[in-house]
Each structure stands twice: as structure tokens, then as C-alpha cells.
Amino acid sequence: MKYGIVMFPSKKLQDLVNSYRKRYDPHYALIPPHITLKHVFESSDDEIKTVSRKLNQLSKQHHPMKIHVSKVSTFQPVNNTIYFKVEPTPELEQLNKELYSELPGEEPEYSFVPHITIGQKLSNDEHSDIYGQLSMVGIDHEEVIDRFHLLYQLENGQWTVYETYRLGEE
Amino acid sequence: MKYGIVMFPSKKLQDLVNSYRKRYDPHYALIPPHITLKHVFESSDDEIKTVSRKLNQLSKQHHPMKIHVSKVSTFQPVNNTIYFKVEPTPELEQLNKELYSELPGEEPEYSFVPHITIGQKLSNDEHSDIYGQLSMVGIDHEEVIDRFHLLYQLENGQWTVYETYRLGEE
Numbered sequence: 001m002k003y004g005i006v007m008f009p010s011k012k013l014q015d016l017v018n019s020y021r022k023r024y025d026p027h028y029a030l031i032p033p034h035i036t037l038k039h040v041f042e043s044s045d046d047e048i049k050t051v052s053r054k055l056n057q058l059s060k061q062h063h064p065m066k067i068h069v070s071k072v073s074t075f076q077p078v079n080n081t082i083y084f085k086v087e088p089t090p091e092l093e094q095l096n097k098e099l100y101s102e103l104p105g106e107e108p109e110y111s112f113v114p115h116i117t118i119g120q121k122l123s124n125d126e127h128s129d130i131y132g133q134l135s136m137v138g139i140d141h142e143e144v145i146d147r148f149h150l151l152y153q154l155e156n157g158q159w160t161v162y163e164t165y166r167l168g169e170e
Numbered sequence: 171m172k173y174g175i176v177m178f179p180s181k182k183l184q185d186l187v188n189s190y191r192k193r194y195d196p197h198y199a200l201i202p203p204h205i206t207l208k209h210v211f212e213s214s215d216d217e218i219k220t221v222s223r224k225l226n227q228l229s230k231q232h233h234p235m236k237i238h239v240s241k242v243s244t245f246q247p248v249n250n251t252i253y254f255k256v257e258p259t260p261e262l263e264q265l266n267k268e269l270y271s272e273l274p275g276e277e278p279e280y281s282f283v284p285h286i287t288i289g290q291k292l293s294n295d296e297h298s299d300i301y302g303q304l305s306m307v308g309i310d311h312e313e314v315i316d317r318f319h320l321l322y323q324l325e326n327g328q329w330t331v332y333e334t335y336r337l338g339e340e
Contacts, residue, residue: 001181008330011171015325022326029199032330149331155185156192160178160202161319161331 002153003043003051003162005099006034007145009116013069016139017084017118024082024119024130031159033116035067035086037096037148041105048150051103052163055150058098059165064146065091069116072134078110079120080127084139086114095148172323173213173221173332175269176204177315179286183239186309187254187286194252194289194300201329203286205237205256207266207318211275218320221273222333225320228268229335234316235261239286242304248280249290250297254309256284265318 017033068087187203321329
């Protein structure tokens with residue numbers, strides 16, 4: 001089965017992001033707005049129990065973390081994804097690093113750029129238009145995230161939560 | 171914020187249900203296939219922390235439970251929802267009962283009919299057609315569910331998981 005690990009930001013931020021995704025993100029219906037901590041990886045039913053125990057241990061060694069959503073950005077020229085940039089912090093980077101070093105799954109193809117997608121699979125023209133508009137609106141938002149989730153993917157592409165891990169709590 | 175409590179069945183069953191929901195359920199994109207344990211209730215950010223602690227305690231007093239999905243059924247004449255019937259068991263009924271008696275939220279309007287929706291908001295003609303077809307295909311499936319989830323609803327109707335509770339584990 002295909003698994004992934006994400007953080008969901010606050011409802012307030014998810015609502016804002018969805019107001020854009022509705023129009024600009026074809027994955028809008030597959031998963032609520034999120035920060036990807038570990039990209040899709042394969043795991044068996046047996047193996048995932050070990051993974052889940054590991055995640056539980058690992059989550060206790062961290063603490064709830066402040067995130068700062070600082071601006072609208074784009075992955076161009078790599079692709080036409082527009083996103084809210086989440087400022088990297090040592091805490092976020094350490095968690096991301098451990099999710100790769102401690103768990104099965106391939107090494108990430110790109111370095112970790114924490115973000116919340118607001119639009120993707122856009123044509124070049126759409127991309128310039130929308131990026132231009134959204135950059136002018138901008139974003140500057142801080143909040144604390146105290147949990148992350150392990151999800152699995154259904155055949156239709158939709159994601160279901162398998163388990164929640166709270167940061168730092170015992 | 172609006173909260174609800176659900177169980178997600180296995181990926182296999184979710185995939186089967188989605189193959190129908192895709193065509194017959196306008197809520198298809200809002201949440202993966204599920205069994206509702208407690209209908210939508212309002213709770214504040216503060217109150218939900220108490221609710222979550224309560225759910226954690228409560229989940230430990232139960233055990234993973236076998237569910238038997240026994241047939242295709244309909245809520246007609248109450249409404250045109252078509253669903254996979256989940257046979258009621260004392261375990262499932264007890265959990266449902268406690269989620270109402272121990273937590274905030276109004277008493278349920280109808281008695282607990284555990285089910286997984288496969289179609290809803292159908293016209294009368296669609297309903298008879300689809301119900302006739304699906305009844306002939308039928309379903310007979312058993313599995314064990316070992317967790318449930320507390321979710322909150324976004325402004326667009328989409329549901330995000332807040333927390334996962336594992337049944338019976340300490």
C-alpha cells in the first residue's frame with residue numbers, strides 16, 4: 001500500500017488554502033490542505049505496524065512546532081506548482097530528516113522545501129497569471145502544529161488517515 | 171467548529187465503495203468511505219481537548235471489533251441514501267452509545283443503523299435503478315476494525331482528521 005506523512009495546518013489556514021485550491025488544484029478533492037513531511041512510500045500491512053510504532057516513538061522526541069507561512073512561491077521551472085512557503089526551521093527539518101532516515105522509503109529526490117500547495121498542473125499562462133495575482137495578495141501567518149498523520153492512498157487517489165501522532169506528548 | 175466521529179474500513183472495502191460513490195454520491199470528494207459513529211457536533215477549541223482525552227480513555231475500554239457488511243440497503247422512505255449495511259453488534263452499539271452519553275452534542279435523531287454510504291441525494295428514479303442493480307450484486311464481507319477517528323469539517327464541507335484512537339490498546 002502507498003503511504004505518506006503530512007501535517008494539517010489549522011482549519012483557518014486550510015479554509016484559506018482551499019479557497020484557492022478549489023480553482024487551481026486538481027488534487028483538491030483527494031486530501032485536505034497539508035504540509036508533506038515524507039513523500040509517498042510503499043509498505044506492507046505487517047511492516048506498517050512497525051513503521052507506526054517507530055513514528056510514535058519519534059513523535060515523542062519532538063515538540064509542538066511553530067510554523068511561519070511567509071509568502072506565495074512557485075516551483076517553476078521544475079513544475080508549475082504554486083504554494084504557500086513555510087519557513088524552514090531546525091525543528092521541521094530535523095523531523096523531516098528522521099522520517100527519511102528512520103523509516104522505509106526512498107531518499108527524497110529534491111531537498112525539503114516545506115510548503116502548502118495552493119495550485120498545480122497549471123498551464124504556463126495560468127501559472128503566470130495566478131502567481132502574479134496571489135503574490136500581490138501575499139500571506140504572513142504563524143501558528144503552532146502539535147501533530148502529524150500517517151495516511152494511505154486509495155485506488156482513486158484519495159488519502160485516508162491511518163494514524164495520528166502527537167508531538168512531544170507522553 | 172464542527173466535529174464528527176467515524177471508522178474507516180479497510181482500503182479494500184473503501185476502494186469498492188468508492189467505485190460506486192464516484193458515480194452515486196455527491197459527498198464522494200469530502201471524506202473517504204466511512205462508518206459514522208457520532209454525527210456532527212459543535213465544539214470549541216478548548217472543549218475539544220477535553221473531548222479528545224475522553225475519547226482516548228473510552229477507546230481503551232473497548233477492543234478491536236469485527237464488522238460484517240451483509241447487504242445493500244436503503245433509507246427509503248426517509249431519504250434516498252443507498253448503503254452497505256453493517257450488522258449491528260453489541261460492541262458497536264455500546265461504542266456508539268458512549269459517544270453520545272459521554273460527549274457533548276445532541277442526542278441522535280434516529281436510532282443507530284451502522285452503514286457505509288454508497289449513494290445519496292439520488293432522484294427517485296435513480297434510486298430505484300441503482301438500488302435494484304446493487305442489490306443483485308450484493309455484498310458479504312467481514313473485517314476487524316481497530317481504531318476510530320475524530321474529524322473536523324472545513325468550510326467547503328471537506329473533513330480533516332484531528333486525532334486517531336486505537337481500540338483497546340494501552
